[in-house]
Amino acid sequence: MSFAWSDWQPLALKPVPNAATLAEILDGGQTFRWHRQPDGAWRGAWADRAVELKASGDGLRWRTPAALAPLTDPSLHDYLAVDTDWAELADTLPWRSDTHLARCLAAFPGLRLLRQPFGETLLHFLCSATKQIVQIKQMSSLLAARHGARLVSLPTLDSQLSTDFHRLPTWAELAEIPEAELRRCLLGFRARYIHQTARFLAAHPGWLESTATLPYAEARARLCELPGVGGKIADCVLLFGAGRLEAFPVDVWILKTMAARYGLHGWPPAQVAQFGRVHFGPLAGLAQQYLFAFERRR
DNA sequence: GCACAGGTAGATT
DNA sequence: AATCTACCTGTG
Numbered sequence: 546m547s548f549a550w551s552d553w554q555p556l557a558l559k560p561v562p563n564a565a566t567l568a569e570i571l572d573g574g575q576t577f578r579w580h581r582q583p584d585g586a587w588r589g590a591w592a593d594r595a596v597e598l599k600a601s602g603d604g605l606r607w608r609t610p611a612a613l614a615p616l617t618d619p620s621l622h623d624y625l626a627v628d629t630d631w632a633e634l635a636d637t638l639p640w641r642s643d644t645h646l647a648r649c650l651a652a653f654p655g656l657r658l659l660r661q662p663f664g665e666t667l668l669h670f671l672c673s674a675t676k677q678i679v680q681i682k683q684m685s686s687l688l689a690a691r692h693g694a695r696l697v698s699l700p701t702l703d704s705q706l707s708t709d710f711h712r713l714p715t716w717a718e719l720a721e722i723p724e725a726e727l728r729r730c731l732l733g734f735r736a737r738y739i740h741q742t743a744r745f746l747a748a749h750p751g752w753l754e755s756t757a758t759l760p761y762a763e764a765r766a767r768l769c770e771l772p773g774v775g776g777k778i779a780d781c782v783l784l785f786g787a788g789r790l791e792a793f794p795v796d797v798w799i800l801k802t803m804a805a806r807y808g809l810h811g812w813p814p815a816q817v818a819q820f821g822r823v824h825f826g827p828l829a830g831l832a833q834q835y836l837f838a839f840e841r842r843r
Numbered sequence: 844g845c846a847c848a849g850g851t852a853g854a855t856t
Numbered sequence: 857a858a859t860c861t862a863c864c865t866g867t868g
Contacts, residue, residue: 573850672851680866683848733864738851775851796849813851813858839851847867855860 548697549611552572556598556605556621562655564600569702569838571598575659575785577669577682578689580709589691590709594620595696610697610710625661631657638825638832642725645806646825649835650840656835659785663757665713667768670778672732680731687730689713692722711794716753719743738773745771757787764789776815784830790796793821793829802840 571579573585579589586599594617596609609617622628632655642648650664672684692714714722721745726735746753756767761783768779780794793801795814803809803817812820825832 582861584862670849674864675848675863676850677848677867684865721866731865734851735864737863773851777850781849794849796848841849845868848865850865853861856858 550597550613551608551611551614553599553601553606553608554618554623555601556607556627558605558625558627558655558657559654560632562739564656566653566655567598567600567605570657572658572678573827573834573838573841574678575600575834576661576666577672577678577707580682582681588709590618590696590712591624591665592787593618593694593696593712593745594624595620595710611641612697614672622788626657629657634828634831635835638828643824644678646832646835649832649839652742653835653838656831656838658788658790658831658834660788663782664716666782667742667753667774668713668716668719670781671742671757671773673771673778673781674735684731684735685713691730692718694697713743716743718824738771741772742774761789761791765792772842776818780818780830784833791822791826792831793818793825795821796837798840799833803835806836 553698567587574583574772576589576730578591580585582588582597582598588597588599589595594615596607596608596617598605607621630786633644635650635656638646638650668688669681669685672681676684689711693711695711696708698713715725722740724736724740727739732739756764757807762801764783765776765786766777767772768777768782768835772799777794777796780792783789784794800814800817803820806814807820809817809820822829
């Protein structure tokens with residue numbers, strides 16, 4: 546594959562994540578469009594952007610297909626929340642009185658939350674029900690390759706190899722795709738949820754955009770009106786796609802770790818979520834990401 | 844062949 | 857309100 550990349554450019558993250566933490570950020574369940582390349586770089590995409598990231602000396606560098614270069618810089622900084630010092634934020638979590646949290650923080654220094662586009666975060670997490678990361682990534686790749694507009698059009702670019710360089714279909718585009726066609730992207734019963742959600746959004750212009758700006762509790766309640774969206778998925782969409790750091794998604798991993806480490810045996814997910822928001826405070830979602838990374842690595 | 848996977852919704856106690 | 861169960865299908 547030979548087409549033009551921009552030059553590698555420095556990326557100043559505070560703090561600089563190590564290799565394990567970077568993998569956790571890009572491939573740990575916040576998003577599903579990053580793939581490790583043979584040379585160790587991470588290739589990923591969001592909205593109409595595509596980049597590669599790699600460790601370089603004591604920092605990180607990034608590049609993008611030359612055709613996208615003029616557009617990508619500020620967008621990348623926003624996506625990675627570069628202007629936020631995540632070590633400083635993590636320091637405000639109650640780790641001084643919570644030894645398990647302290648251990649999780651130490652295990653993934655430099656962990657950060659991405660600022661993803663709201664709509665594609667919703668799409669990804671509608672795909673996520675009872676699926677592992679590898680499989681969600683496969684669904685995402687197929688949706689992009691088959692139904693998303695191509696980002697880079699160069700004669701030397703083999704589109705078969707480069708689903709990374711398609712964007713995900715927009716909700717307006719998804720609304721026009723028959724459910725049976727969606728099923729061919731390995732979505733299973735999730736195809737119906739995505740189809741129905743797409744039809745709902747098509748019938749309610751502005752609904753998604755206004756939901757993203759509502760206070761947390763109202764936004765969560767509205768998202769739960771969508772078919773296939775319950776509390777867990779709503780919290781993921783708000784945490785990873787709307788910067789609502791107080792959202793505390795409770796999946797089976799968190800349920801397990803909150804039972805084992807915090808004594809919440811037998812608690813239902815909704816109560817664990819409430820406990821998490823109270824115990825960990827306004828940045829509960831960041832705490833959740835540390836707990837999740839730590840538990841999943843075991 | 845069969846259990847299982849980062850949930851949700853609808854039915855049944 | 858708490859507890860089942862079906863929903864799809866690739867993977868091990």
